[in-house]
Amino acid sequence: MVEKAQGAPDRLLMKRILLIALIARILVFGAASQGVFLIGEGRTQADLAQNILNGRGFMLSQSMMHPEREEQAPPMFRRSFEFFRRVDGYYGALRPGQPTMFLVPGYAVFMAGIFGIFGAGNYLAVRGIQLILGLITVFIGLKIAGRFLSGRYLFFAGLFFALNPFELYYEAIPATQALFSLFFLLGVLLSLRMLERSFKGGSVLLGAAMTGAVWALAFYVRPAALPMMLWLVVILPFTPVLKRITDRFKGVSKCEGERHWFSGRGFISAVTVLTVFSLLMLPWGLRNMEISGTFRFMPAQGGVNLWEYNGRIFTDHFEHETEGALLLYSDLREEYLGRLNSPELAEFPEFRDEPEWERDEILYERNIRFMLENPVLTLRLISLRFVEFFKPFPLNSFSPLYTLAGLLALFWVLFFIWGGAVRCSYEHGYEGFYLATIVAGYSLMHLLTASGTPHRIAVDFPMAILALCGIRYSIRRFLAWRELKYAD
Numbered sequence: 001m002v003e004k005a006q007g008a009p010d011r012l013l014m015k016r017i018l019l020i021a022l023i024a025r026i027l028v029f030g031a032a033s034q035g036v037f038l039i040g041e042g043r044t045q046a047d048l049a050q051n052i053l054n055g056r057g058f059m060l061s062q063s064m065m066h067p068e069r070e071e072q073a074p075p076m077f078r079r080s081f082e083f084f085r086r087v088d089g090y091y092g093a094l095r096p097g098q099p100t101m102f103l104v105p106g107y108a109v110f111m112a113g114i115f116g117i118f119g120a121g122n123y124l125a126v127r128g129i130q131l132i133l134g135l136i137t138v139f140i141g142l143k144i145a146g147r148f149l150s151g152r153y154l155f156f157a158g159l160f161f162a163l164n165p166f167e168l169y170y171e172a173i174p175a176t177q178a179l180f181s182l183f184f185l186l187g188v189l190l191s192l193r194m195l196e197r198s199f200k201g202g203s204v205l206l207g208a209a210m211t212g213a214v215w216a217l218a219f220y221v222r223p224a225a226l227p228m229m230l231w232l233v234v235i236l237p238f239t240p241v242l243k244r245i246t247d248r249f250k251g252v253s254k255c256e257g258e259r260h261w262f263s264g265r266g267f268i269s270a271v272t273v274l275t276v277f278s279l280l281m282l283p284w285g286l287r288n289m290e291i292s293g294t295f296r297f298m299p300a301q302g303g304v305n306l307w308e309y310n311g312r313i314f315t316d317h318f319e320h321e322t323e324g325a326l327l328l329y330s331d332l333r334e335e336y337l338g339r340l341n342s343p344e345l346a347e348f349p350e351f352r353d354e355p356e357w358e359r360d361e362i363l364y365e366r367n368i369r370f371m372l373e374n375p376v377l378t379l380r381l382i383s384l385r386f387v388e389f390f391k392p393f394p395l396n397s398f399s400p401l402y403t404l405a406g407l408l409a410l411f412w413v414l415f416f417i418w419g420g421a422v423r424c425s426y427e428h429g430y431e432g433f434y435l436a437t438i439v440a441g442y443s444l445m446h447l448l449t450a451s452g453t454p455h456r457i458a459v460d461f462p463m464a465i466l467a468l469c470g471i472r473y474s475i476r477r478f479l480a481w482r483e484l485k486y487a488d
Contacts, residue, residue: 001189004333005256008143009146009429014139014142014484017155018135018218020159021135025135032124032131032172036172037332038177040173042059042126048060049102050115052105059096059100060094060130061097062246063098065084066081066085066091066097067081076321080294083348087352089356089438091304093356093359093360100356101357102304102356102360104221106176107179123174127174129485130174131173131378131415133178133447134182136163137178137182137461140182141161142154142161145161145468148435149469151235153468157468161464164201165203165409166410166453166456167457167461175454180224180457180458183214183218183221184459185458188435191434192234192431194208194435195232195239204265205272208270212280215228215229216280224442227271227442231272231441232270234270234463235434236267238261239399242265246429247429258374292357294357296357303360303362303363303364303365303366304358305450306367306450309381311346312346313333317348322396323395323397327395328388332380339404340377341373382448388452389446390404390443391453392410392414393407395405410460412467413460416470416471417467417470424466429475438459438462439462440461442458
């Protein structure tokens, strides 16, 4: 892999990019200290963290159902909390005052650790730690990019990593995205190394154990990590097949010793990754079994997510929605109201004393039925979620600077990523294939369930790498065409 050797980021490039990233994060921290960035749903995680610190366990306080200055809040906010109290469930399903499994505990534990050191409710410390961890995220991103890019392309990738406004924003607010990006990208980097070792040789057990552990940490922050880990487990034993396919496309003849279709080393790696991941899920699953009577490690929020992005749009809960949601969904809502199949399935059930897991199962089953009963509508909702997931700028009212930053950061990525994913798979074999397919799989997973910029952040860096592969190929083709034109 000549390209990979050339693409290893040298120390000077690494230092320059990290210096730029550091300066950007110092400026963002200064803005955060002046209250520029809102806390938002970070209060929910902070309450969970405080209860962990106080020995009450992983639960939400009853006081969270009665926010301060509620009467001064916008109508949508007040209606939401009236709804929460009516069904005795935060977000409609998270039961306050009881051990919860609605969310995974990783980010709350992270916040609890910071509160334990810097003081309860110290959101500025959370922001500062996340911005410091953002430097590590940039470093990991460069390590991934160095496997696919070199020279100026690697530098531009690093510049994007250092200054991506979406990443900087979510590092500056108390939310799961920044910590998840760190573990997600580390999981991708270790996965790429496992794919390489399964084919070329080298110690696999320790690396596979570390990979499984990192994907478990990522899961404990956001469960969206699970499919990425499982996909690695699926393809690890079959790296010889992927290499032969890409070699065939390149016109490379089959070499002796490359006739195998199955990698025993890859199989051992896959089993190790899955075993370590499963072992680290045990404490959480057993804890949930004590609460619910059933071993479960998935959070009990899938049903709420499906309702939020499907049924809710066609109920009274959509009234007084934010400007961006109205822009995306109001026309479709008006078109379909009055002619939905089984409209009762779109309504949120009037829960009373049902536990979280039962609410989740009911909501999940109702919304899947609603989607199947209205297949054309479901496809149109997915198309709108595509816009919501990949949009380069906020749809709500923000300063024009936000829009400009988003366009500069992401518009070119969205233009070149599609061809870049194909070229990356073609040029870099099983590693390029893995990078392209996790971006595709991660995106598809959210298009089918819950979408939006916060969900996309983790794949911003891999998307930029794929886009730069597309730009590199486009420039090469243009230069070749120009040489041919002038030669004629």
